[in-house]
Amino acid sequence: xxxxxxxxxxxxxxxxxxxxxxxxxxxxxxxxxxxxxxxxxxxxxxxxxxxxxxxxxxxxxxxxxxxxxxxxxxxxxxxxxxxxxxxxxxxxxxxxxxxxxxxxxxxxxxxxxxxxxxxxxxxxxxxxxxxxxxxxxxxxxxxxxxxxxxxxxxxxxxxxxxxxxxxxxxxxxxxxxxxxxxxxxxxxxxxxxxxxxxxxxxxxxxxxxxxxxxxxxxxxxxxxxxxxxxxxxxxxxxxxxxxxxxxxxxxxxxxxxxxxxxxxxxxxxxxxxxxxxxxxxxxxxxxxxxxxxxxxxxxxxxxxxxxxxxxxxxxxxxxxxxxxxxxxxxxxxxxxxxxxxx
Amino acid sequence: xxxxxxxxxxxxxxxxxxxxxxxxxxxxxxxxxxxxxxxxxxxxxxxxxxxxxxxxxxxxxxxxxxxxxxxxxxxxxxxxxxxxxxxxxxxxxxxxxxxxxxxxxxxxxxxxxxxxxxxxxxxxxxxxxxxxxxxxxxxxxxxxxxxxxxxxxxxxxxxxxxxxxxxxxxxxxxxxxxxxxxxxxxxxxxxxxxxxxxxxxxxxxxxxxxxxxxxxxxxxxxxxxxxxxxxxxxxxxxxxxxxxxxxxxxxxxxxxxxxxxxxxxxxxxxxxxxxxxxxxxxxxxxxxxxxxxxxxxxxxxxxxxxxxxxxxxxxxxxxxxxxxxxxxxxxxxxxxxxxxxxxxxxxxxxxxxxxxxxxxxxxxxxxxxxxxxxxxxxxxxxxxxxxxxxxxxxxxxxxxxxxxxxxxxxxxxxxxxxxxxxxxxxxxxxxxxxxxxxxxxxxxxxxxxxxxxxxxxxxxxxxxxxxxxxxxxxxxxxxxxxxxxxxxxxxxxxxxxxxxxxxxxxxxxxxxxxxxxxxxxxxxxxxxxxxxxxxxxxxxxxxxxxxxxxxxxxxxxxxxxxxxxxxxxxxxxxxxxxxxxxxxxxxxxxxxxxxxxxxxxxxxxxxxxxxxxxxxxxxxxxxxxxxxxxxxxxxxxxxx
Numbered sequence: 001x002x003x004x005x006x007x008x009x010x011x012x013x014x015x016x017x018x019x020x021x022x023x024x025x026x027x028x029x030x031x032x033x034x035x036x037x038x039x040x041x042x043x044x045x046x047x048x049x050x051x052x053x054x055x056x057x058x059x060x061x062x063x064x065x066x067x068x069x070x071x072x073x074x075x076x077x078x079x080x081x082x083x084x085x086x087x088x089x090x091x092x093x094x095x096x097x098x099x100x101x102x103x104x105x106x107x108x109x110x111x112x113x114x115x116x117x118x119x120x121x122x123x124x125x126x127x128x129x130x131x132x133x134x135x136x137x138x139x140x141x142x143x144x145x146x147x148x149x150x151x152x153x154x155x156x157x158x159x160x161x162x163x164x165x166x167x168x169x170x171x172x173x174x175x176x177x178x179x180x181x182x183x184x185x186x187x188x189x190x191x192x193x194x195x196x197x198x199x200x201x202x203x204x205x206x207x208x209x210x211x212x213x214x215x216x217x218x219x220x221x222x223x224x225x226x227x228x229x230x231x232x233x234x235x236x237x238x239x240x241x242x243x244x245x246x247x248x249x250x251x252x253x254x255x256x257x258x259x260x261x262x263x264x265x266x267x268x269x270x271x272x273x274x275x276x277x278x279x280x281x282x283x284x285x286x287x288x289x290x291x292x293x294x295x296x297x298x299x300x301x302x303x304x305x306x307x308x309x310x311x312x313x314x315x316x317x318x319x320x321x322x323x324x325x326x327x328x329x330x331x332x333x334x335x336x337x338x339x340x341x342x
Numbered sequence: 343x344x345x346x347x348x349x350x351x352x353x354x355x356x357x358x359x360x361x362x363x364x365x366x367x368x369x370x371x372x373x374x375x376x377x378x379x380x381x382x383x384x385x386x387x388x389x390x391x392x393x394x395x396x397x398x399x400x401x402x403x404x405x406x407x408x409x410x411x412x413x414x415x416x417x418x419x420x421x422x423x424x425x426x427x428x429x430x431x432x433x434x435x436x437x438x439x440x441x442x443x444x445x446x447x448x449x450x451x452x453x454x455x456x457x458x459x460x461x462x463x464x465x466x467x468x469x470x471x472x473x474x475x476x477x478x479x480x481x482x483x484x485x486x487x488x489x490x491x492x493x494x495x496x497x498x499x500x501x502x503x504x505x506x507x508x509x510x511x512x513x514x515x516x517x518x519x520x521x522x523x524x525x526x527x528x529x530x531x532x533x534x535x536x537x538x539x540x541x542x543x544x545x546x547x548x549x550x551x552x553x554x555x556x557x558x559x560x561x562x563x564x565x566x567x568x569x570x571x572x573x574x575x576x577x578x579x580x581x582x583x584x585x586x587x588x589x590x591x592x593x594x595x596x597x598x599x600x601x602x603x604x605x606x607x608x609x610x611x612x613x614x615x616x617x618x619x620x621x622x623x624x625x626x627x628x629x630x631x632x633x634x635x636x637x638x639x640x641x642x643x644x645x646x647x648x649x650x651x652x653x654x655x656x657x658x659x660x661x662x663x664x665x666x667x668x669x670x671x672x673x674x675x676x677x678x679x680x681x682x683x684x685x686x687x688x689x690x691x692x693x694x695x696x697x698x699x700x701x702x703x704x705x706x707x708x709x710x711x712x713x714x715x716x717x718x719x720x721x722x723x724x725x726x727x728x729x730x731x732x733x734x735x736x737x738x739x740x741x742x743x744x745x746x747x748x749x750x751x752x753x754x755x756x757x758x759x760x761x762x763x764x765x766x767x768x769x770x771x772x773x774x775x776x777x778x779x780x781x782x783x784x785x786x787x788x789x790x791x792x793x794x795x796x797x798x799x800x801x802x803x804x805x806x807x808x809x810x811x812x813x814x815x816x817x818x819x820x821x822x823x824x825x826x827x828x829x830x831x832x833x834x835x836x837x838x839x840x841x842x843x844x845x846x847x848x849x850x851x852x853x854x855x856x857x858x859x860x861x862x863x864x865x866x867x868x869x870x871x872x873x874x875x876x877x878x879x880x881x882x883x884x885x886x887x888x889x890x891x892x893x894x895x896x897x898x899x900x901x902x903x904x905x906x907x908x909x910x911x912x913x914x915x916x917x918x919x920x921x922x923x924x925x926x927x928x929x930x931x932x933x934x935x936x937x938x939x940x941x942x943x944x945x946x947x948x949x950x951x952x953x954x955x956x957x958x959x960x961x962x963x964x965x966x967x968x969x970x971x972x973x974x975x976x977x978x979x980x981x982x
Contacts, residue, residue, distance in 0.1 A: 031801035031813060033732040044728050048799075051729060055719035062686065062715050069694035070708065081631060081695045089634060089695055093687045100683040104676045104722065111672055111726035115665060118728060135504075174499040175595060177660060177735060181801045185731020188661045190596065191498060192589025195662035208813075212660075212735040212803045214492050216499055217419040220806035297810070317418050 031208040033181040037228070038200045040118055040184040047114045051107060058103065118184075121198045126166040129157065133169070133176030133189035133211070136218035136319055137282055137295045142238060151241040152270075154282030155224045155295045157209075159201050160234035167197040177213035180226050186212045201228030208296060217318025223296030237289075244273030245285045245341050256337025259330045264322060271341070281321070287341045294319075302335050309334065350874075358874060360900040365457065365871040368924050376924035378466040380459035381868065384448025385766065387527075390473050391441035397480070398432035399833060401425045403826055406790070410823035412811040422807035423490040424509075428483050430493030431513065434609065435520040436476045438751055439562075442616035443468075443527045445758060446555040448766070450531060452861035452868060453549050455540030455877045455884075457898075457905050458921050460533035463928045463963065468526035470932030475519025478940055482512045489513030492805060494606065495576075497587040497598045502580045511580060511943040517573045518939050521566040528559035535559075538905055539913040540860065541895060542879035549859045550626075550633060553640050554619025557647040561612045564651065569605035572598055581946060596661060603654035610743075611650035614714075614750030618643065618685060620758040621707050625689045627761070627857040628704040629696025632883055635688040642681035649678045659730045668727045675725030682718055686711060701855070702776030706757030709784045710749055717745025720795065735805075738798025744791045756783070756836065763843070764850030768866040771847060775839040782832030789825025793818040858883035876906060879913075931959035 029035035036042040074080055130141040142151040159165055169178050171189040178197065179186035182205075187197040201207075211222035229237065248254040260266060261276060268281035276284075291300055294316055298304040307314075310331065312321035326334065350358060367377050377383065404425055408417040417425065451459050459465050482488060489509050491500040500510045535548070535556045548556075575586040576598070585591035587598050626633045633639060655663065655671040689711070698704060720742040724730050733739060756779070764770045802815050809815055853862040863885050864873050875894035881887030895915070898904045903921045908914060934955035941948020 033799045033801065041732075044732050047726065047729050048723075048732070051723045051726070055722065059716060059719055062690075063712055066690050066693070066708065066711055069690050070698050070700070072694075074697060080697060085695055086634075089691045093635065093684075093691050096687045097680065097684055101680055104679055107722060107726070108673055108676055111728055112669060114726070114728040115669070119665065174504050175496055179801075179803070181732060181799075185728065186660050186734060187731070190661060192595055193662065208801070210801065210803055214496070214499070214735075214805040216491075216504065217423065219803075220419065220808050318420060 030206065031181055035182055037182040037205055037207060038202050039121055040199060041182055043114050043117045044185060047110060050110055054103060054107065121164050121200060123164045126164050127160065128166050128168060130168045131178055133171040135173050135216055136222040138224045149242055151238060152283045153241060153286065155292060156290050157224060157226045158234055158237050159226060159228045160231040161201050161204055161228050163200065163231065165199045167199060169195045169197060174215050175213050176211045176215050178209065179212040180207050180209035182207040183226065188213055204228050204230055218316050221295060221297045221316050225291060225296055241286055245271045248337060249340060252333050253337045253340055256333035259334045260337060264324060284341060288339050289342050302339055305338060306331060306335055354874060357900055361871040364901055364903060367870060375929050376926045378462035378922065378924055380447050380451050380462065380465065383465050383469050384444050386469055387440050387444025387447060391437050391444055394432050394436040394476055398429050398437055399830060401429040403830055405429065406823040406826040408807065409819050411820065412809050412816050414808060417807060419807045424483065424488035426805060427489045427492050431489065431516060434493055435516060438613040439524050440472055441755060442558065442613065443524065445616060446531050447527060449762065449861060450534055450552055450555055451538065452872055453552055453859050454538055454543060455860045455873060455879065456538040457872045458903065459530055460538055461530045463922050463925055464526050465530045466928035467932055468523045470929045471519055471935060472523035474932055474936045475516055479512065479516045487512060494602060497576065497595055500576065501587055508943050514573045514577050515939040515943060517569060521570050524562050525566050528562040531555055531559040536910050537907050539908050540877050540879050541908055541913055541915050544912040547879060547882045550622035550639055551619035553643055554615050557643045558612050558615040561608050561647050561650065565605045565608035565612065568601050572601035599658055603657045607654040607657065608650040611646055613747060615643065617751040617754035620754040621689060621710060623859065624703045624707050624757050624761050625692050627855045628701060629693050629698045631692065631696040633688060634691040634695065636882065638684050639688055642684045645681040646678060649674060653678065656725055659727050660734050672725050672727055676722055679718060679722055686715060702773055702780060703757040703761040705780045706753050706760065709780060710753040713745055713749030713753060713787065717742055717749050721746060733798050735803055736798035737794040737802045737804060740804055741791045741794035741798065748787060764854050765861055765866050767844050768850055769843055769847030770850050770854060771839050771843045775835055779832050779835040779839060782828055782835060786825050786829030786832055790822045790829055793821050858886040860884050927959055927963035931956060931963060934959045
């Protein structure tokens with residue numbers, strides 16, 4: 001069974017209009033170190049292009065010399081080596097080694113300068129986001145001084161543009177690695193450690209990230225979206241996320257909620273505002289506001305949601321969501337409830 | 343020294359028969375298991391390692407087929423994870439290290455002008471323990487119990503909580519098998535190189551290939567204990583519930599990475615160090631002049647060996663270690679490019695100031711330079727912390743590591759097989775098939791791995807069993823798969839060439855390439871005793887400076903397995919020593935150790951049981967058999 005993903009290239013003007021039905025073409029730049037969208041990734045891509053051209057030059061020179069050395073025409077009856085040619089050769093080799101050393105030193109300095117530039121992005125009052133890795137999904141928590149203001153979501157990171165963001169990364173199980181190539185290099189999430197990563201998105205856009213440290217069966221599909229929004233849009237989103245889940249609006253949704261609370265769902269998931277408060281799996285309070293399901297793997301459509309609930313193992317073998325046998329009417333009610341959790 | 347035109351006189355013939363009787367390998371199926379001579383063990387290492395190379399290659403092709411298109415359903419994640427783990431472990435532990443050690447075991451005594459290897463029985467034990475480890479890994483893998491946490495087996499993923507079952511235990515024990523084997527072989531190689539050289543072969547006359555084997559062996563001795571320790575810790579965590587790596591109880595998940603990479607990074611250099619020696623040998627022979635800059639070449643090998651131990655943290659740049667510390671490892675990682683550069687420049691200078699003959703071995707060397715230089719340059723990129731944060735654990739690194747390992751080890755190895763096959767079998771490999779073999783492999787290799795650089799920069803992480811089509815990674819992956827198939831065709835041509843040429847190839851004679859090292863001074867294939875007269879070496883290029891008046895060593899007994907022991911620096915004769923002959927006990931000990939390693943996957947009680955068995959085997963090994971008296975020996979000699 002194919003598991004289509006949500007992929008679209010958010011242009012600045014379209015950010016708020018992101019529509020899950022619009023398949024993007026040519027969105028290879030959405031998860032690419034070569035399409036930097038923030039200062040960190042830009043510094044690194046400058047270093048990359050410097051190294052690329054220097055190394056290309058070195059490669060061409062070395063292989064050019066090699067081919068010349070093998071194929072240049074030799075006079076048949078004359079010796080190719082004399083003490084004089086050996087001395088000249090030694091000078092050439094020494095020069096080549098010295099140049100190698102100088103080039104390496106220059107690259108070393110370039111690396112140090114880049115590291116310095118990367119460390120320069122900081123502010124005393126950053127937006128702090130805690131990202132916790134789980135097999136195989138991302139827990140995202142926006143910190144707040146008042147506990148009830150803390151926002152927990154999953155597999156989707158919203159960032160205000162033009163503002164340094166401090167990510168605090170850790171893991172609850174095995175080692176994962178947080179990587180949004182368009183914004184920055186990766187940083188590992190290691191149980192027992194808290195690592196940090198400073199990010200900034202310059203322009204609104206949607207970027208895809210993916211776990212970069214092998215973490216078991218569903219490492220391949222442990223993805224997430226980063227949605228960079230203008231600060232006001234971001235604030236509105238954060239405010240909306242702070243509220244508890246919307247109450248069921250009709251009888252069908254009411255029954256859906258009952259199905260949720262009486263089925264296996266409640267053993268792992270949280271829906272704030274209901275008795276469901278388990279922490280083993282993604283928080284579903286605002287599930288319908290998210291663009292993807294199953295850690296950046298499926299578009300968030302009712303069809304995918306139904307398939308995921310009934311048999312998640314078929315879509316992502318080995319993941320921790322068990323299959324659920326629900327009657328057709330119960331499933332319909334559950335879907336009605338969940339798709340209403342804006 | 344014997345050559346093709348040399349006809350033995352009567353006394354030489356007698357000597358030959360006596361030596362043959364003393365040194366020949368016992369015949370018969372059961373006695374096959376008692377061989378200890380370096381020629382047998384070396385060949386077994388090489389052939390077994392190539393079999394594992396083909397198995398690992400088949401696994402690689404399966405992965406390439408799975409990744410050729412997005413969301414293929416050929417392999418599920420469970421099988422894919424086993425396959426990439428077994429592929430990596432096979433190539434690192436069961437192919438790359440054993441094959442270069444096998445080349446060393448076969449060639450070094452011949453290059454040094456001696457009749458056997460130091461510690462022949464330990465050497466045989468190293469082989470048996472290696473092949474048993476390989477069989478155990480594949481037996482478990484075929485039962486769907488193959489390890490599945492990567493060849494690096496990071497904890498806590500590989501810890502008791504996240505990898506219940508036996509899969510990881512199989513991996514931990516594979517490590518024990520192969521590291522034990524590598525250590526045993528390395529000890530033998532070091533002692534052989536230091537103590538069994540022909541008189542006159544002072545250290546500054548040692549062939550560069552032997553230098554590379556020497557440095558590699560020392561690296562093995564210093565690197566392997568780290569991983570054996572790590573694997574012991576992990577076993578204790580898994581079997582006895584200890585907490586070396588469990589952060590919840592004060593353990594540390596990063597400790598594993600430090601221990602593993604303290605071994606794992608030198609491992610890379612262990613693998614291609616002998617490749618550098620093979621390249622030197624081939625360049626020297628096919629440009630028909632001494633390699634330019636012998637002393638800087640040797641110093642580069644040694645410097646590489648040292649520096650290789652100071653780079654391991656560049657595998658851990660993304661773990662959040664302090665920036666200042668990381669910068670030192672950046673500097674060290676870039677610095678190691680200098681000795682590699684020195685060697686590349688010296689080889690180019692050698693070719694420049696010689697008259698290169700473009701036979702297949704040299705073709706592979708030219709391919710090696712192209713691939714290895716590119717891999718080295720991407721290595722410089724990976725040394726940079728900032729850039730590494732982007733490309734670490736992506737297909738960029740997959741490309742890089744295959745460029746340095748296939749470029750640095752496999753291409754020289756294939757060149758070396760074309761170069762030394764006539765010595766081992768007495769027949770040349772087909773040059774025409776060799777040219778096909780080279781171009782198919784060279785083109786196939788680059789098609790497979792070059793696109794992976796771009797895939798990595800476009801965000802494709804390593805070790806994923808599939809990807810969604812919208813990533814746009816599909817076409818480059820398809821290209822890589824096509825390349826992989828071409829590469830495999832090249833390897834098939836190689837196998838065909840070997841099988842055909844060993845019966846129908848052109849007869850080589852003792853020195854078909856007009857090479858300079860001592861192994862070419864004896865017949866092809868070499869007699870069971872290597873050299874009728876142990877030579878005395880007069881210069882660095884032993885055969886090129888050899889004169890008809892050169893003295894030979896006399897006084898070694900022909901009716902015993904006696905070799906001449908010389909001093910470390912200048913190889914002056916010191917004393918004679920007798921080496922042990924065929925024995926079944928190395929195999930018995932290997933089986934006894936296997937009881938521990940395999941049994942411990944299931945119960946710790948296997949260890950004491952195995953200890954008793956090992957004791958029995960060691961007593962048998964060391965049993966002081968009564969030697970025949972000189973009188974009986976003489977009678978035996980006369981009966982010839």
